[in-house]
Structures are given as C-alpha cells and as structure tokens.
Amino acid sequence: MQISMQNIHKAFGTNQVLSGVNFELQHGEVHALMGENGAGKSTLMNILTGLHRLDQGKIIIDGNETYYSNPKEAEKYGITFIHQELNIWPDMTVLENLFIGKELKSSLGFLKTKEMKALAKEQFKKLSVTIPLDQEASQCSVGQQQMIEIAKALLTDAKVIIMDEPTAALTEREIQKLFEVIASLKKEGVSIVYISHRMEEIFSICDRITVMRDGKTVDTKPIPETNFDEVVKKMVGRELTERYPERTPNLGKTVLQVKNFSRKGVFENVSFSVHSGEILGVSGLMGAGRTEIMRAIFALDKFDSGELWMNGKKVNVKTPYQAIEQGIGFITEDRKDEGLVLDFSIRDNVVLPSLKSFAPKGIIKDKNEQTFVEMLVKRLTVKTESINSQVGSLSGGNQQKVVIAKWVGIGPKVLIMDEPTRGVDVGAKREIYQLMNELTDRGVSIIMVSSELPEILGMSDRILVVHEGKISGELTKAEATQEKIMTLATGGQ
Incomplete structure (x- = not known):
C-alpha cells in the first residue's frame, strides 16, 4: 500500500494543529515520523485512519483519493493504528481483548474459542510473549498490555501498521523481538509508520524519516543521509549540546x-x-x-x-x-x-x-x-x-x-x-x-x-x-x- 497525504490542515477551534503537512509512505517501508510533543504527529495519523476529518488537503491511497469515515473502516481496508495510550479493557481476558470486535464465530453464531486461542498463541509465539490467555488484562503490567496491543494489530492482517511509541513500556529483550517482527513484516510488503522519541530505534530500523515541528513538515530524508544532531535540531529548532545534562551531585544524609x-x-x-x-x-x-x-x-x-x-x-x-x-x-x-x-x-x-x-x-x-x-x-x-x-x-x-x-x-x-x-x-x-x-x-x-x-x-x-x-x-x-x-x-x- 502506498499513501500520500498532501497539504493537510487541521484546527480544533482556534488551535491550528496542522498547517500544510505532507507525508508519503511507500510499499514495504518503515517510515519514522518524529517531532516534539504537540507537533501534530498523532493528529496526522488520526486523520489518515478517519478518527478526525481534515479541514484541507488530500489523501491519496494507491493512486486514488481516499477518506475513511472511522478507524474501523480504515482497519477493514488494511490500516491499523497501535496508539500510545493503550486501548485495553481491564475487566476482560487477554483473549477477549485480542479479538474484541473481531470475534470468530460459527455459522450458528457460537464463538470459535479454540480457533481464536490457536491464532493468539501463534502471534504470542512470534513476539515471545508468555501471558495466559484467560488472565484478566488488569492483571497484566503496562509492558504486557503493550505486547497485547501489538499482537492485536498483527492479527488484523494489516497492510499498514502505525506504531505510536510501541517500545515505551518494553524491555530491551522485548524491543529486539519487536524489531525482528518489524523486519519480517517489511519483507512481506507491510508498510510501517514508526512514531518514537528514541533516536537509537529510528536509526536502527527505519528507512526514511519525516520531521514535523509546530504542525508543519520540516523535512523528509532517507535515514543514511541524516544524523542524530540534525534530526534534533529540526525537531526543536535549536541545537541540544548534551543529551544528558551534567550532574554534580552533593549527597547528604x-x-x-x-x-x-x-x-x-x-x-x-x-x-x-x-x-x-x-x-x-x-x-x-x-x-x-x-x-x-x-x-x-x-x-x-x-x-x-x-x-x-x-x-x-x-x-x-x-x-x-x-x-x-x-x-x-x-x-x-x-x-x-x-x-x-x-x-x-x-x-x-x-x-x-x-x-x-x-x-x-x-x-x-x-x-x-x-x-x-x-x-x-x-x-x-x-x-x-x-x-x-x-x-x-x-x-x-x-x-x-x-x-x-x-x-x-x-x-x-x-x-x-x-x-x-x-x-x-x-x-x-x-x-x-x-x-x-x-x-x-x-x-x-x-x-x-x-x-x-x-x-x-x-x-x-x-x-x-x-x-x-x-x-x-x-x-x-x-x-x-x-x-x-x-x-x-x-x-x-
């Protein structure tokens, strides 16, 4: 799937969030979308998936002007969004969360629980996840809930997956496993929009990067043609001399x-x-x-x-x-x-x-x-x-x-x-x-x-x-x- 978002504008009341943003996603590409908090990254992706309506601009998908009326419709056509804020139902089981709204049913309307469990176990195996499927989601840690959300997206057979801070709650081992899954999806032709503030990840797994600042597109470049300092300067509009400020601790009692x-x-x-x-x-x-x-x-x-x-x-x-x-x-x-x-x-x-x-x-x-x-x-x-x-x-x-x-x-x-x-x-x-x-x-x-x-x-x-x-x-x-x-x-x- 190829996507081109052209001259996108969006305001909420008097707050102009996006002002002429351009973004392109190619088939089988991992494209980093970066910017400071409030730069408009999530809003742009919410417009793509139909959660918000754009005020001005065009969305071209595989050569056709396309607009989705809601995220469920976008998912039906192959675009899945793993949000930064997790959409977990705490009182439901892990299995129920994985298939919510997409339950497998027989011709008589009975749930195909055995089949759903088999599919869930298959995805969990890919992600090296060991969470009991009958456990309530509220008993899972934030990191485990994040892995459930990722597994849920993989179950949709998506053509495009938008990942908003997917590794924020994960350990190093889980992050490496996710990167292996991303590489595998890329080989299968799945396109990924990767929103993250972790620079090491961006330079490790992404093909191109688009930087946004104050609701505008600043630049799009292949990853090999840029570096950490250049990206930071474009994001914040200034240079950050040191990543971690110097500490001179004066320890007391x-x-x-x-x-x-x-x-x-x-x-x-x-x-x-x-x-x-x-x-x-x-x-x-x-x-x-x-x-x-x-x-x-x-x-x-x-x-x-x-x-x-x-x-x-x-x-x-x-x-x-x-x-x-x-x-x-x-x-x-x-x-x-x-x-x-x-x-x-x-x-x-x-x-x-x-x-x-x-x-x-x-x-x-x-x-x-x-x-x-x-x-x-x-x-x-x-x-x-x-x-x-x-x-x-x-x-x-x-x-x-x-x-x-x-x-x-x-x-x-x-x-x-x-x-x-x-x-x-x-x-x-x-x-x-x-x-x-x-x-x-x-x-x-x-x-x-x-x-x-x-x-x-x-x-x-x-x-x-x-x-x-x-x-x-x-x-x-x-x-x-x-x-x-x-x-x-x-x-x-």
Missing part, C-alpha cells in the same frame, strides 16, 4: 530506607536506601518487580513484611495519603489510568495532591492556586492554551509533564519517578532531566525506574538492578555499563 520489603510471589527481602540530593536508578527486565516495589513503598499496593524509615525514624505508611504526608511523591508509569483524571482540567490535576495546602480552613484560595499552577506549567513548558484546558486534550508528552508538575508541587522529600520520560520528545526529556537536577540540588531524593538503559546510565548517581523480585546488584556510576546491568538483570553475577 540518608532520607529513605527500605528494609526487608517482601510480598509473596512478587518481591522478597528488598532493602535499599537513598540519600538527599541523589538520583537512584532502578533497572531490570519487565516483570522483575521494579514497579511493584515502588507501588508498595507508596502504599498503592500492600506488602507482607518490611519497614520504611524516613530520616532515621520508622514510619507507618498504609495509604498513599500517608505517604504524601511523609513527603513521598509517586509518578506512576500508567499516566492514563493512574496519573491523571483525563476529564479534569490541567489546573485541577496539578493541585490534587496539594489541595490541603490551598484550603487550610476548608476554603480554597483560588488566586494562590492559580499562581501555583501557572508557575509549574510554565516551568515544565506544558503546551496549552490555558491551565483550564482538559488534560485529556493534550498530547501524551504534555500529559506526562502535568503528572510531573502535580508531584513536584507537593514539595517532596522523596520523588519516585516510574518511567518519567515515557512518550516524551528529546527536547522535553532534557527539560525533565534539568528539573531532576534542580530538585536534587535542593536536597530532594529521586528514585528513577526506567527501561531505557542510556537514561539509567546518563542520569543515575547509583544503580540498583532487580531480578525476579530481588536486588541482584548495585553499581556506582563509575562502574556501570549496559553489559553489567543486563548481566545482573538476567540473573548473572
């Missing part, structure tokens, strides 16, 4: 101690500490228990045994509210379901954990609240017309900035950041890293869980590696390498 944390079947005898002014990186494969440990510290999930100590004193944290009272903030990896209330405004989301400070006598001081939110939105460069805009209307990266603003706003002593730059563009990533440096300069302790090894190596002062629910090793910044981390993450010494 121990702030948080986790002692012998255990939860049967999930993690066992986990002990570690973090100092004031320190960024403690936490690495490990998906399912190793990294996120589960952090959720237990913040009291989102229960633990069976263990102790928490803050500034040398044992503390009793049984609820997230008690964790906040102790000065612990938690940026969850699942911003859509746990990090934000999508129907609320940016303002309401940012002040949620800090409401008590704006209403000491039960009455909210609007002016103070507005000043507080505007300051945080400005500091984190959230692209929005107003702090009263619905947070669900923002791009994924800008939503992530709102999540970070919410927890920075409580003035934390310890800030747990689980995948803090997932779905965030290279320019915004650097802004988040600089903010992390500013926080640690003020004595805040940061625990950063990340699946991106370059991020772990670039920002951590010390690194813990988790393997099968246990701390398998600890590395200083000086001795850490990708090879050592992966060795520990896979159970080696």
